[in-house]
Amino acid sequence: HKVAIGEEVATSTGVRNRKSLIPDNTILAASDHDFTKLSLTPSVILLCKIPASISESFYHGKVYTSYKNTVFEPSSGIRHSTEFFSTLSDHYLNSTEIPPIMCLYTDGGPDHRTTYGSVQVSLLCLFIRGNFDMLIAMRTAPAQSWTNPAERIMSILNLGLQGVALLRDQMSSEMEDLFSRKNTLEEIRLVAKNNSQLESELRNSIKSIQQLLNRRTERLVLDNENFICKSPADDEEIARFFEIKKCGNIECEICTMPRTPQEVFESLDFLPDPTPAAHDSDHYANFFMVYNKPTTDEHQPSKKIAATGTERGPSGLYINTKVREFITCNECSKVRCLFSGRQLTEQDGLEIRHAIENWPYTCGSTVFPQDHNLFDKVFVREKICCKTPMEFTYYSCRKVHSDRCYHCGSTDDLQDKPDSLMEKYKSILSLCAGCQDKGLDFFCRMPIQTKKRKHDQ
Ligand SMILES: [Zn+2]
Ligand SMILES: [Zn+2]
Ligand SMILES: [Zn+2]
Incomplete structure (x- = not known):
């Protein structure tokens, strides 16, 4: 805002x-x-x-x-x-x-x-x-x-x-x-x-x-x-x-005595991670069900997997020629494509810039709120999450874009594409050193058809 x-x-x-x-x-x-x-x-x-x-x-x-x-x-x-x-x-x-x-x-x-x-x-x-x-x-x-x-x-x-x-x-x-x-x-x-x-x-x-x-x-x-x-x-x-000083307490050089009564202080546990309810995986369990119990962060909303189903926009929209703009996820920093059936006007451009500056975007959400006039005109894929790699349309669109690692979206330390793969595929998406260290590999598309004898006959 x-x-x-x-x-x-x-x-x-x-x-x-x-x-x-x-x-x-x-x-x-x-x-x-x-x-x-x-x-x-x-x-x-x-x-x-x-x-x-x-x-x-x-x-x-x-x-x-x-x-x-x-x-x-x-x-x-x-x-x-x-x-x-x-x-x-x-x-x-x-x-x-x-x-x-x-x-x-x-x-x-x-x-x-x-x-x-x-x-x-x-x-x-x-x-x-x-x-x-x-x-x-x-x-x-x-x-x-x-x-x-x-x-x-x-x-x-x-x-x-x-x-x-x-x-x-x-x-x-x-x-x-x-x-x-x-x-x-x-x-x-x-x-x-x-x-x-x-x-x-x-x-x-x-x-x-x-x-x-x-x-x-x-x-x-x-x-x-x-x-x-x-x-x-x-x-x-x-x-x-920003000045941090010692508390001056002789016994503890970092913090002072708890202010809450000892029994209250001792009963304080850390906030539990969101955990699905036992009989209803669509909802998180009630606070009291998980408080004081060990939980893990695997069910955090940011770690959830992408929603399934068809995208909200018209079919045929999500192609490289309809990419009009990019938006960066606040959570994973990947760049996502904005699609629109028609060319964007100058006013559209301003409103998109306004949206990007004011409403933090994360993978899986919409760019505009529902009552915005561009809600049904400019689309980003919504059936994705931060784990979803970069979109193919990012690499093949005509809009100027920097090369990025397919897996994480980084522009740094991109590795050379090996000749052995270049011979076999028309499209090899970039890979950064970090992702390579994690054991990920170049993502290859469109194998080159080796000429078959049939054609010569
Ligand atoms: Zn202390
Ligand atoms: Zn993301
Ligand atoms: Zn990477």
Whole structure:
């Protein structure tokens, strides 16, 4: 989710060239171009009121929101941890009131990938700083982006964003000129790095928008409690968060005493892996059935095998001439083909770029949500999973693409194709050193027919 700040947007009043802020997934078609050049990224923290029973709703509690300048306040694991701890410190007046056991449920975005080292380090900082007895970090299962519980808060947030049209403050003409010549986030960041005037003027030009969004957001309500807006953490605050100190306890040089009563602390087990129910393999077993029992990670949603059946798109669509674009899986980094019956328009291209930037894609899911106008026009194979190798159409399509290992999608350390295979097959798909080490081999297709005598006769 991003709140894009359009540079030139046709508004409903027919007034053009008004600098406007538009909620992205609603008036996308009204914006001409550049709609991702400047944007604000909302982040949402819901501190749940934990229900008495597991079957009750978890969507009660206090919502904290902040709007981050996408150029200068990029999302990262350590930023999330810093801001999360700062929110906890605001919410609980006294640090001893911060619960000793913390369960974090995050969306599937890369900054929350609990398998990333950088994310793990950030979580460790949070664990130490918050003096938690136990910290559990979970994220939405792959291919479930649309069912992410945070979406429910996001839909309330969208109410506050709807129908907003705003003037971004003008910068000096010199800076406007400089800015108009830079198009991507990378370019803007690079110039601003060497030009502090651009950075401060850009930050200031968005400030009033940030403030207005804050005011609107603080009128939103969940369970009769108003949302609260927080300023994004600044670099200094983030740097301070990263300092890890010894606890000072003489007996233990790493952590302090557990805060929960000893018998509670001792009874705490790690979260069980998802395990199929004994008599219903379509569903996972109830938490209480598997808690305190040894489980394995083999049934994790990301390890599940691909769904079977026919693809959703029209038959005959999934061929090399219909490949229009590529998309990268957030989980396995393989590149998947986007198919469309007709050529993509410039607008389609923008919307695809928008989807890629905003909704983390994983193998097996759709590119667009169901209510999107491209949901039935641009397709990716859905009957696949992260274990599915690269698609043949990737190699044979006319779109420019780099050579990749068939098994893992890597572009690095691709091995030379042996002559012995080249003689026998028309098509040999690449193999990387890593996959070769794992015992995988070149994938060969279309054997070359050795000329038979019959033809000569
Ligand atoms: Zn210790
Ligand atoms: Zn994947
Ligand atoms: Zn490989």
